[in-house]
Amino acid sequence: MTTVVEPVHIKEQARLAQIASKELGLLSTEDKNAALHTIADHLDANVSNIMEGNNQDLANGRKALYDEAYMDRLALNEARIKEFAEGLRQVAKLDDPTGEIVSQWTLDNGLDVQTVRVPLGVIGMIYEARPNVTADATGLALKSGNAIVLKGGSSAIHSNRAIVKVMKEALISTKISQDAVQFIDSTDRVATEQLFTMKEHIDVLIPRGGGKLIQAVVNHATVPVLETGVGNCHIYIDKGADVDKAINIFINAKTDRPAVCNAAETLIVHEAFLAAHQETLIEAFNKYNIGVYGDDKVLSAVPNATRATEQHWAEEFLSLDVAMKVVSTVDEAIAHIDEYGTKHSEAIVTEDKETAKRFKGLVDAAAIYHNASTRFTDGSALGFGAEIGISTQKLHARGPMGLQALTTIKYVMSGNGQIR
Amino acid sequence: MTTVVEPVHIKEQARLAQIASKELGLLSTEDKNAALHTIADHLDANVSNIMEGNNQDLANGRKALYDEAYMDRLALNEARIKEFAEGLRQVAKLDDPTGEIVSQWTLDNGLDVQTVRVPLGVIGMIYEARPNVTADATGLALKSGNAIVLKGGSSAIHSNRAIVKVMKEALISTKISQDAVQFIDSTDRVATEQLFTMKEHIDVLIPRGGGKLIQAVVNHATVPVLETGVGNCHIYIDKGADVDKAINIFINAKTDRPAVCNAAETLIVHEAFLAAHQETLIEAFNKYNIGVYGDDKVLSAVPNATRATEQHWAEEFLSLDVAMKVVSTVDEAIAHIDEYGTKHSEAIVTEDKETAKRFKGLVDAAAIYHNASTRFTDGSALGFGAEIGISTQKLHARGPMGLQALTTIKYVMSGNGQIR
Structure with a gap:
């Protein structure tokens, strides 16, 4: 059965994510880390709820006669879910890239120029069967001060829905707004396509999965894309x-x-x-x-x-x-x-x-x-701690992408009346 | 009169640019600087040829009743052409960003990891009436080791054609292949649109001009875009x-x-x-x-x-x-x-x-x-020496873009048999 969400609703979700991203971008590293630990604890405490969702996906997958490799990517168990939680705790340990003063100089007229590392804003994550991406991508996005809009594959929708429910419940007791994590609860391809052109609310799309998915995003998106990983x-x-x-x-x-x-x-x-x-x-x-x-x-x-x-x-x-x-x-x-x-x-x-x-x-x-x-060519092999994907494009980030790939810079100029 | 170039020919031009970009990317800074000086000298020596082209554009512009500001952007004179040449000599003086080892570390197994700054490859420059962009963008592209495909506005086609002819003649006596500079000699909008999807030969599109031009590129290009500068x-x-x-x-x-x-x-x-x-x-x-x-x-x-x-x-x-x-x-x-x-x-x-x-x-x-x-917010005001545009997007480069914005990095790994 196809779960359809009205386009208007998806746009509203992206708008809410954008609003949440503003204050999230100003939070301290400590507040963001505390939130990641809270989410991790909630995942640990809710293994059975998540397994319930996953069992529905696995039952549907068996009916659909998915192959063994596919079912393996889809399947969760207690150990795997505890790995999600542990992954979030690892991300909490990583250096926060935002707020870093990347360069600083003073013009002859006294104008102070800084380039400061800041979050991208709202990340649109489009992915396939692996439910672990739901937790991993959320952790990386939040740590780097970004809101995230999650659109996972249809075959994992019950697992993803359960994981997001747990994560959003966890956010209630943190300084991060629940709106910073948005789940597109739809198995309709049109929902994904809605995200392609939502330039006013989404700053970057990261497609992760097979070549067809990635090419669909690259060919149809007007939102900038971080193209990840087909490797021939x-x-x-x-x-x-x-x-x-x-x-x-x-x-x-x-x-x-x-x-x-x-x-x-x-x-x-x-x-x-x-x-x-x-x-x-x-x-x-x-x-x-x-x-x-x-x-x-x-x-x-x-x-x-x-x-x-x-x-x-x-x-x-x-x-x-x-x-x-x-x-x-x-x-x-x-x-x-x-x-x-x-x-x-x-x-x-x-x-x-x-x-x-x-x-x-x-x-x-x-x-x-x-x-x-x-x-x-792998974030963990190279010591990055975590990766959101491997970029095969040349702009912005190339190769394994960690937290820094989810940031941009902003020129911040401080003067006392300088004019040109 | 519309000058039409067959789509097949434009693709071939982009392919030739790509081939030329390979060896260009390996040239020394000295060889690239020498080529920029040779181009500058040829521009100085060919003012009258360029003025002849410009006079045709100006005559057509008067017939088309372009407004004064537009005619001013289009108009060249000896002093302006000598400024192009001087601009190229200034770019020759700037540091070469390519070849820089951005970071380097060694894994526990002894594998040496470097990230090295390298050219993007082929830059597609899509612009409007200003003929100075033809020389400026070429200088920045070549200095950073990139080939360039130039698609200027129809109203400046005679000026641009003349400038490119002089630049390509200059390249004969340099180590840079003439093919590294390609001019789409067409006033047909379809020619521009051809470039939008030429992903296999063009690494980045840089639209420079009014909002409509920029939006057309952003909305229709599958080639990654460096979005420049509408400033409200x-x-x-x-x-x-x-x-x-x-x-x-x-x-x-x-x-x-x-x-x-x-x-x-x-x-x-x-x-x-x-x-x-x-x-x-x-x-x-x-x-x-x-x-x-x-x-x-x-x-x-x-x-x-x-x-x-x-x-x-x-x-x-x-x-x-x-x-x-x-x-x-x-x-x-x-x-x-x-x-x-x-x-x-x-x-x-x-x-x-x-x-x-x-x-x-x-x-x-x-x-x-x-x-x-x-x-x-201007490359020269901030001390960058030259700029190819001002990025208003968040990925890759933000704000004034100089030579470094025309580069990417490459992971270069050197080992003695390391496996995982």
């Missing part, structure tokens, strides 16, 4: 690469968590490396059950390889499959990445410093690796 | 404000250059200030020929004032006219600015520090002034 990531193994490093890095990037955006999707191998280490590579494919889709040279070198189509080069497998291409030069590898990459994470394995330098300079992506796995 | 700026004079400071700041912000975006468009006055200094204010209006559009309280206080309509509150006059509102509290002033402001520059004149603090905290704009004129 490549590992390029250069001629003369250290064979152990090369295989380890590829296997880690491909198999550690195949369904995430920083996993490798295409292996590009220099022909000289392939000639020297063909057997080792094939052994690794077999040992880890990796299915290979390749070009002509791959087909003649790798047993059981299947011919790669345009789709294999262009899209994420998010499984143990990999596309594989053989090249004669690093520039050929760079050109392939240019054509098919999604500007997420790209790696070169080489012992040649000049080749590494060229790869780092010419490949256009959020993260470029020399002799390391692409799996490190 | 307010001066709020608080109760107990110093009368000299207040009048000086208002007169400067209103009359120094009424047609620019950081000029004041609305005066908000606390009722107590109005009661105390009504005569002084009226004298100032009369002395500077300022036309006043006001609310009821203004109509009864200011002779010859006209009733303000919604349009007067919401839009820029860009003339010596001003909208005027009387309020009883600073919060009423803030609420008015919230409703009608364009998040550009907002000023308070007050001697009360707490009131100033509340205004600075609650007003949502790129620049907030306490006891100073809004006219300082």
Whole structure:
């Protein structure tokens, strides 16, 4: 059954979020941290209410015959819900980016100029099945002084509704207005589209989920978008690469968590490396059950390889499959990445410093690796504490986005009558 | 006569710009500066060619009965063209933002993490009648390692064509490819719209001109946009404000250059200030020929004032006219600015520090002034050397945008086989 919310109501929710964001932006770090702890305690105390909602979603999911991976993303249990709470407590520990004086100088006429870090205002979070995003995104938004409008996926609506109810009840006893957290209680796609153009009330949209969702937001939103994370990531193994490093890095990037955006999707191998280490590579494919889709040279070198189509080069497998291409030069590898990459994470394995330098300079992506796995493009791996997504666009924030990505700056000028 | 360029050709131009941007991004600061000097010298040496193009535009403009201000923005002369050249030499003197290591740390496993400042890639510049933008934007783009696609206004097409011809001829003897500067030689609106969705080749669009142009880009572009500068700026004079400071700041912000975006468009006055200094204010209006559009309280206080309509509150006059509102509290002033402001520059004149603090905290704009004129929201006034526009959006860059706004960062990771 589709839950429909009137467009007028959604606009009113966004307007209320905007009003709440004003005083929230002026709260002290201590007040915001106290609120995060209160929310965390309420989540801990309301596991059963949240599980009730989640059970409804899981029952509907079974009826809809969702696959196992999808059901796993959707499923909550006591331990997972306690992780949400713990996540909020971790965010409370992080430095508050707002209020920071980023730069300060005085003009010759005595005018004091400061750039001060301030919240963005209202964040519109559009996401899919994972109910953990509801709590995580709210924690990051509130800590950075922003109100949040949450539009989760239809399949998780009962879980999300229950989580938001608990969080909003918690806010009553804090200095943050309940209005700072708005839940679009709708499974109607039109509700999401309403948010795309609500420029007067929403400062930024963050879509998080599959490529189709992200593209829908990018293509139709007039609200500025922080584009997150489809990762068609490549590992390029250069001629003369250290064979152990090369295989380890590829296997880690491909198999550690195949369904995430920083996993490798295409292996590009220099022909000289392939000639020297063909057997080792094939052994690794077999040992880890990796299915290979390749070009002509791959087909003649790798047993059981299947011919790669345009789709294999262009899209994420998010499984143990990999596309594989053989090249004669690093520039050929760079050109392939240019054509098919999604500007997420790209790696070169080489012992040649000049080749590494060229790869780092010419490949256009959020993260470029020399002799390391692409799996490190991740807020927690890099020490950010928490992330709201990984930006694959170039403006504002690139790569893993933590609290600072949810802020902007404001010029604050103090004078005693200066005119021009 | 409309000059039409085939869509396919525009796409090809953007593709060539993108290819050129790759090696341009790797050039040394010295090579880029040398190229800027060569372009400047060629502009100096080709004043007559550029004037020939400009004369055609001016003749067409006279036929089209453009107003004086418009004709003034369009008109070139030897001195103005030499200013373009001098501007490029000034940009050559500025620090090169690219290559800067913004941050660097080492993970426990030894992986070295750097964030390095890099060019955006290809900038799409969409602008109106001012031919100086053609040279200025090109200089800023090239200095920051970016290729540029220029789409100027139809009324300046002969001027722009001539300027670009000179610049591209100059590039032949430099290390920057001629392809790094692309001129969309078209007066067809469809050509501009083509650029809106050319995400695969253009990294950012910068619209510069009137509100309609900017809104068209914001509403229809899927390429990320750096939204520049409509400024419906307010001066709020608080109760107990110093009368000299207040009048000086208002007169400067209103009359120094009424047609620019950081000029004041609305005066908000606390009722107590109005009661105390009504005569002084009226004298100032009369002395500077300022036309006043006001609310009821203004109509009864200011002779010859006209009733303000919604349009007067919401839009820029860009003339010596001003909208005027009387309020009883600073919060009423803030609420008015919230409703009608364009998040550009907002000023308070007050001697009360707490009131100033509340205004600075609650007003949502790129620049907030306490006891100073809004006219300082300007790259050159703030010491940036040059600006590509003033951002009124919150993402990426806010306020005057110099070279750094034309860059992004890239995570560059160097390891010796690290896996997760």
